[in-house]
Structures are given as C-alpha cells and as structure tokens.
Amino acid sequence: MPGQEEQKKNIDLSFYISLCLRRKWTIILSMIPILIAGIIYLLYTPKIYSTSTTIVLIPQQIPTNYVKPTVTGNIKLRIRTIWQEITSRTNLEKVIQQFNLYPKLRQQLPMESVVEYMRNQITINSKDRGNTFILTYQGRDPVLITKVTNALANMFIEQNLKLRQLQAQTTTDFLEQQLQQVAQQLKQREDALRKFKMEHMGELPSQESANLAMLQRLQDQLNNVQQSINNSQDRLLLLERQLTEEEQRLKNQQTAYINSNNIQNSKQPLTLAALYAKLKALRAKYTDQYPDVIALKREIERLKKQQQEANKSNNSTKKGNNPLVFNPKQNSVIVALKYQIKNTKLEIKALNAEKERLQKQIDIYNKRIEDTPKVEEQLVELTRGYNTVRKIYDSLLSRKIAAEQAQALEQLQEGEQFRVIDPARIPQKPIKPKIKRILIITFIAAIAFAFGIAFIKDVMSGVFYDIEEIERDLGIHVIACVPFIPTPEQKRKKILKNVLLSCIAIIGYCCVFILLFLLWKHGAGSLNEILTSLKNKLSLI
DSSP: OHHHHHHHHHHHHHHHHHHHHHTHHHHHHHHHHHHHHHHHHHHHSOOBEEEEEEEEEEOOSSOTTTOOOSSOSOHHHHHHHHHHHHTSHHHHHHHHHHHTOOHHHHHHSOHHHHHHHHHHTEEEEEETTTTEEEEEEEESOHHHHHHHHHHHHHHHHHHHHHHHHHHHHHHHHHHHHHHHHHHHHHHHHHHHHHHHHHHTTTOSGGGHHHHHHHHHHHHHHHHHHHHHHHHHHHHHHHHHHHHHHHHHHHHHHHHHHHHHHHHHHHHHHHHHHHHHHHHHHHHHHSOTTSHHHHHHHHHHHHHHHHHHHHHHHHHHHHHTOOTTSOOTTTOHHHHHHHHHHHHHHHHHHHHHHHHHHHHHHHHHHHHHHHHHHHHHHHHHHHHHHHHHHHHHHHHHHHHHHHHHHHHHHHHTTOSOEEEEEEOOOOOSSOOBOOHHHHHHHHHHHHHHHHHHHHHHHHHHTOOOOOHHHHHHHHOOOOOOOOOOOOOHHHHHHHHHHHHHHHHHHHHHHHHHHHHHHHHHHHOTTHHHHHHHHHHHHHHHO
16 A cells, blocks of 8 residues: 555656646746736835824723623724724714825725725724724825824724713613513513413413323223223123013913913812702702711812902902012012112213213313423413513613613713823834735746646647556557657757747746846835826926
8 A cells, every 4th residue: 555655646746747848838938927917016016104003991990899881891892883983984084184195096086985995094903901902004104194093093082982971871771761661571471471371271381290190090080980880781781681580480480370270270160060069969868957068068168268269369360469470560579670770770871971071071181281282382482581571671670770870980981991002103114015925925826827727738638648548548458659750840840939938938037037126126116106206207297
C-alpha cells in the first residue's frame, strides 16, 4: 500500500510537470494581464486614512442594588442603536454640510448616495470587556477626518443621554400598558381554565388513578355478577329438570292409581249383587233376626261404605283433590319448584339489569380513561398558558416599579454615561491600499488563473498524452507508441511561434516591472493623483 501511494504521487507530479511543459506559453502569457491589472489597481486606488476616538462607559453613581436601570442589557446592542441614530440621514447630512465633505460626490450623486457612502466609512468596535468602544472614520484628508471623528464622538455622547431618558420613559409607559393587557389576559385564562375543569370533571389527569381504581372495582363487580348469572342459570336448569322429573313421576303414579281403581270398581258390583241374591234367598227361608241374615246385612253395609268411599275417591280424583293425582297447581313439590324457578328467573333478570348498569358504568370510565390523554394535553396547554401569563404579570408588575425608579434616576443624569478618554488624532500613514497584501494576492491569482486556463485547454483538447490514459479511457490495449516526427515546415512554424510568444512575454513582463517601479517610487494612488492634476489643468485651460 505505501508503494502504491508513492507511485500515485509520482504519477500526479509527473502529470503536472508535463502539463506545465506542454502549456508553458499559456501559463506565462495568462499571468501578464492579472499582474498588470493588480498593479494598476494599486496605482489608481487613492490613499485612505483612518482615525479613531476611544469612548468608555462610566457606570451609574447610585448602586444597582438600590435602583436597577432600565437601559441595561447588551452594551453592543445599545451602541448599535446609538450608531444607527448618529448615522441616520438627517445627522450625517448635517455633518456633511458642516465640514463640506465629499464635494465631488455631491455634484455627481444624490445626497442619499453620499450619505450611504459616508455611513460605510464609519465603524464602531468594542474592546476589552465591552465597556470601551472605538469610533473610527476613514477618508482621504487626514485633518478633516480628525475633526469629523471628534464631532461624531460628541454626537454619540449626546445621543446616548437622550436615548436613555427616552427609553426610560418609553419603558415605563410600555410596562403600564402591557400590565393592563396582561391582567385582562390573565382573567380570561383563569375563566377558561375553570370552565374547562368543570366541563371535563371526571376526565382530569388528577382523577385518572381514581378512575382506574373505580374501573377495577366495577370490573370485579361485573365478574361477580356474571358469575352469579352463570350460577343462577345452572340452578334454573337444575330446577327445571327437577320439575320435569316430578311431573313425570306424578303422571306415572296417576296412571297406576287409576288402573287399580278401575279394577276394584269392576269387581265390587258383582260382589254386592251376589250378596243381595244370597240375602234374598236367606229371607225366603229365615227371618231378619237370623244370624246369617244379620251377618250378611253387615257385610252388605260394609261393602256399601267401601263403595261410597271409592266413589268419593273417584270424585276427588276428578276434582283434583287427590294428592296422588297429577295436579301441578296443588302439588306442594311442584309448586315449590315453580316458585324457585320464578324467583331464579327474576334473580337472573335483576342480575342482567345489574350487568347492563355495570357495563354502562365501565364504558363511561373507559371513555374517561381514553379521553384523559386528550384532556391532559388540552389541560397542559391551558395550564401552561395560564402559568406563562401569570409569570408575565408578576414580572411586569415588578418591572414597572423598577422602571419608575430608573426613570427618576435618568432624569437626574445619575445613570450610565459615555466619556471620551482618547480623542481622535491626525493620522500619519494611510491604511489603504495594503500594497504587500494586494501584490501577494495578485501574484497568487495570476498563477491560479494561468494554471486554470492551461488545465482547461488541456482537458478540452481531447488529446491523450499518456498510454495509461488511453487504456483507462478507451478500454483498449496499446501495443506500441510512435513518437511525433514534425516536418521541416512544422519545425519552422514552431520556431516562429516561440519567437513571437517570447516577444509578447518580454513586452508584457517589462510592463509589469515598469508598473512595479512606479508603485515603489510614487506609492499607491499616484496614477489617480496624476490624472486628477491633469484634469484640473485641462479644466483651467
């Protein structure tokens, strides 16, 4: 891997070297216009002087623990605000007219453009910890810019005093107005929060645990009720089965009893008839006091009683008074079973009603729990808004009281003030143009431009200068390489071309060195001064 990287670097270096050799005239000639343009720019650009004044911030005389000023915050921001006031069109127009600045520009351009140009020449920078500021102004006349800088510093101090007093008054009025508005908003927020809690009673986040506990209790009750319903239904099925069995048993008993009575009723008439016949025969032979007659009469009476009892039994069977006969309305077991079945059905009905009631309650609490996140989101938003407005109200109230004290402090001019500790002085050396830096940049730009042109021409030519490029781009294998053999005519044209390009290069670089000599001899802006003097002479002629 290291050998491959080293080989790749050698290939890249050889490529750039071959590029420079192939395009040497392009590189040499392309640098000339850039160099000439950079030197002419230095010769034509006028000298710019700069002077500055230092302004320091003096803290307020009364400690801030007793009275907090309203004009606080970022000092840089306040400086920027004052700078915008100073560099406004009205103030700068007064300064331009007072010191007769930019007379030529005022003849050529409207006042707005002149003011904008002057505004760009003024800068304010802070140093140290931000308590000291430097106001800088640039121009061509060192004496004039010194006067203008000191005037701008005085305007800065005056504007600061006016701005502090105005800001203190504005702050007090603003806080009073905002306090009233926030008080109304606070009342609206309180009413909205109270109304929301009343409308969503039972769905509030604070009631979620109670809803969950109630839901669990209702679910347990529902499970118990469902278990009771299941038990009652099982008991109902058991009672109905017992009722059916009891009815079937009584029917069977009735059938057996009726069959036995029918047999007895069929035999009794034959027995009575025989006894009557026998009694008639005995009376024909004996009197009624005969023992056999008396015994037979007793037997007949006994049988008559049995017959009467049998008839009564049959009548009672027909009327349903016999407990052995199937009569569900008078059978105590069946009546008891039916009573239990009826009570069980009523119990099931009551349990189903209770189940529906519990299910409705569960649905209600489920809906409450499901709606709790939405309600919580809305409640959080309302509470956040209320708390925010409440904090704003408390803050505004305390700030209003402090603002009234600060306003009285600014009216007595006991607050922070700016003071000039280092007035502007007449500069001795220009700050622009920076010859060395511009020359270096020009030289680098010329080299970059020349190499860029050479690289573009080499890429756009479509000519391959390396076998590896042909194999890589065209995907073919090169068997042999034949060098270019120019003809005598081509050699003659190449020599003439090199001579012509050499002459052009010599002339161009001679111009470059002449311009460099003028720059070294007369300095920056000399060409502009010469042209200005020529214009003045021509105007006089």
